[in-house]
Amino acid sequence: MFEQILNAAINGILLGGVLALLAFGLNLIFGVVKIIHMAYGQFVMLGLYLIYVLTMQVHLPLVLSALIAVFAMAILGLLTQLLVIGPLLEAPRLNQLLALAGLIIVFENLAMVIWGADYRGIPLYLPILKIGNFFIRGSCLFAFLGALITLGLLYLFLNKTYIGLAIRATAQDTEIVKLMGVNSRSVYFITLAAGGALTGIVAAFFTPIYTVHPHFGSSFTIMAFIIVVLGGMGNLLGGFISAFIIGVVTSVSAVLTTTEIADIIALLIFILVMLVRPQGLLGTRGI
Amino acid sequence: MRSPLNIKRGPILLTVILGCLILFPVFSPSPYLIHIITLIFIWSYVSTAWSYMGRFGLVSLGHGAFLGTGAYITALLFNFFNLSPWIGMLIGASGAVFLAAVLGYACFRSGIIGDYFALVTLAVGELVALSIIAMREITGGSLGFTLRSLGNSPLYFQFGSKVYFYYISLLFLLFALYLWKRIDKSKMQKALKAIGEDEVAASSVGINIIRHKMAIFIISAFLTGIGGVLYAQYITYLNPHTLSGVTVSLAIPFKAILGGMFNIWGPAIGTAMIVSLEEYIRVSYGTKFVGVSEVVYGIALITLIIFLPKGLYGTVLEIFHKRQRSAETIT
Numbered sequence: 001m002f003e004q005i006l007n008a009a010i011n012g013i014l015l016g017g018v019l020a021l022l023a024f025g026l027n028l029i030f031g032v033v034k035i036i037h038m039a040y041g042q043f044v045m046l047g048l049y050l051i052y053v054l055t056m057q058v059h060l061p062l063v064l065s066a067l068i069a070v071f072a073m074a075i076l077g078l079l080t081q082l083l084v085i086g087p088l089l090e091a092p093r094l095n096q097l098l099a100l101a102g103l104i105i106v107f108e109n110l111a112m113v114i115w116g117a118d119y120r121g122i123p124l125y126l127p128i129l130k131i132g133n134f135f136i137r138g139s140c141l142f143a144f145l146g147a148l149i150t151l152g153l154l155y156l157f158l159n160k161t162y163i164g165l166a167i168r169a170t171a172q173d174t175e176i177v178k179l180m181g182v183n184s185r186s187v188y189f190i191t192l193a194a195g196g197a198l199t200g201i202v203a204a205f206f207t208p209i210y211t212v213h214p215h216f217g218s219s220f221t222i223m224a225f226i227i228v229v230l231g232g233m234g235n236l237l238g239g240f241i242s243a244f245i246i247g248v249v250t251s252v253s254a255v256l257t258t259t260e261i262a263d264i265i266a267l268l269i270f271i272l273v274m275l276v277r278p279q280g281l282l283g284t285r286g287i
Numbered sequence: 288m289r290s291p292l293n294i295k296r297g298p299i300l301l302t303v304i305l306g307c308l309i310l311f312p313v314f315s316p317s318p319y320l321i322h323i324i325t326l327i328f329i330w331s332y333v334s335t336a337w338s339y340m341g342r343f344g345l346v347s348l349g350h351g352a353f354l355g356t357g358a359y360i361t362a363l364l365f366n367f368f369n370l371s372p373w374i375g376m377l378i379g380a381s382g383a384v385f386l387a388a389v390l391g392y393a394c395f396r397s398g399i400i401g402d403y404f405a406l407v408t409l410a411v412g413e414l415v416a417l418s419i420i421a422m423r424e425i426t427g428g429s430l431g432f433t434l435r436s437l438g439n440s441p442l443y444f445q446f447g448s449k450v451y452f453y454y455i456s457l458l459f460l461l462f463a464l465y466l467w468k469r470i471d472k473s474k475m476q477k478a479l480k481a482i483g484e485d486e487v488a489a490s491s492v493g494i495n496i497i498r499h500k501m502a503i504f505i506i507s508a509f510l511t512g513i514g515g516v517l518y519a520q521y522i523t524y525l526n527p528h529t530l531s532g533v534t535v536s537l538a539i540p541f542k543a544i545l546g547g548m549f550n551i552w553g554p555a556i557g558t559a560m561i562v563s564l565e566e567y568i569r570v571s572y573g574t575k576f577v578g579v580s581e582v583v584y585g586i587a588l589i590t591l592i593i594f595l596p597k598g599l600y601g602t603v604l605e606i607f608h609k610r611q612r613s614a615e616t617i618t
Contacts, residue, residue, distance in 0.1 A: 093402060094341075105588070106586055278403050
């Protein structure tokens with residue numbers, strides 16, 4: 001039993017890596033545009049479908065399909081900013097939230113119209129590694145390493161490039177940054193494109209692990225929310241750490257109980273954190 | 288804000304509309320039309336109850352929690368213990384009130400407002416849905432369950448004809464609108480308005496913030512819980528996805544916002560608009576491809592939110608007031 005729990009914990013850490021990537025995008029968008037992207041998980045769902053179509057029906061190599069998906073999701077991010085978020089920047093918060101929630105309805109049903117309710121996946125068999133007494137799925141290990149590398153590149157992008165500086169500055173103070181000659185609108189576009197591309201990357205890493213269906217995204221949106229709040233909204237390091245905490249907690253409690261109770265536990269953690277420490281584990285209380 | 292309906296012609300117009308609604312079933316229209324209008328009444332009632340707090344800046348994205356709690360407690364008491372839903376609904380709504388009281392006290396005590404309050408309530412709505420699914424031995428899980436049918440037995444809130452539900456839900460809606468008026472005339476309205484505008488300033492003039500917020504949250508939750516029972520009795524089928532969870536929790540504010548949540552008629556107008564739009568799209572596209580109608584519906588919602596940020600009724604009022612003002616400046 002103990003070994004089983006330990007094994008679940010290891011899998012949770014591996015899953016946490018990919019979740020950290022997902023939460024990073026949500027966090028970045030919240031930090032910069034100050035908007036809660038309700039349909040973020042649905043982007044991942046669309047990315048998975050796109051990779052599926054390109055690989056299984058157009059017969060492109062998997063790596064190429066993944067690259068196209070990343071690019072397409074970036075464009076979808078741009079379109080979201082152009083058509084939905086942009087016109088609502090001055091609107092009440094609730095209207096922004098609901099418009100993005102409207103995207104959930106659009107995306108999920110679009111997937112339903114095009115691909116139906118069936119589960120679709122690419123049959124990929126990565127070997128299962130046996131280390132000591134523990135079994136680790138190769139696909140999870142691959143996703144974990146890939147997510148860490150992507151996060152490293154993102155860190156460099158944010159800290160070493162001019163655009164990265166502009167993004168971080170906008171996140172800190174939108175008004176002052178305008179005085180410095182940064183065009184905040186184009187920073188928003190770049191952020192949404194980067195956030196979109198991230199969902200494409202997450203979809204690429206998810207491809208060998210999950211099969212996709214139209215309602216695939218919602219659980220990951222909620223998971224990403226929980227992580228972002230636990231780490232402190234807008235706090236990227238906090239999000240990174242809490243992704244692993246949530247990954248381990250859900251994975252271990254799923255082994256001990258059922259997946260629904262694991263989700264309930266994650267939600268309870270979320271609610272408790274909101275009530276007791278709304279600034280998150282590492283956040284400083286700004287609001 | 289004064290609505291055009293309140294100026295002299297208001298009472299007459301209202302009486303005419305109400306009279307039409309009361310007499311409407313007498314002309315034996317198609318049962319389909321009665322069904323749609325009954326749904327509009329039920330959801331108008333719920334979105335009005337939501338707006339009680341929404342209009343003071345207490346935006347809940349988890350009213351599905353109260354809808355689900357009320358409906359499930361009542362229906363389970365009926366199915367297992369044969370308790371009449373008329374009595375059961377008070378117990379069910381008390382369950383919703385209990386949930387709101389715990390949640391509200393915890394939130395308001397630690398100063399959770401705005402986005403944070405919205406997210407906490409969203410999580411609670413999902414939590415209730417998941418709990419209903421997890422208790423599948425008694426609730427039927429995601430498959431839901433059907434109410435025991437007794438035929439026509441008014442004592443058990445079951446009727447042979449849909450027309451009864453039409454009148455009952457109209458009565459509930461009228462009650463919710465009446466309560467809105469009562470709240471508007473009370474001291475609570477002024478206090479909540481002040482809290483909604485600036486919490487710190489409100490508390491500095493001695494307004495008890497937690498008590499007032501708790502009060503309006505509990506009233507809203509109670510009515511919403513009853514709304515869940517109303518819907519479940521009418522449809523005679525309970526499902527965690529239609530009564531609780533994210534989808535329905537977001538659908539309620541959608542209706543209120545698109546009508547205009549700051550005015551008493553806003554939520555009802557928004558509901559009438561959304562439900563008719565939903566039905567219209569479903570009838571015209573739904574039969575060809577599954578899902579197309581929802582895609583069109585989603586796009587329509589987003590478009591409406593972008594172009595009518597104050598809601599349909601709110602925008603109409605604004606145009607009306609602008610015209611009035613410009614007329615005044617000319618004379």
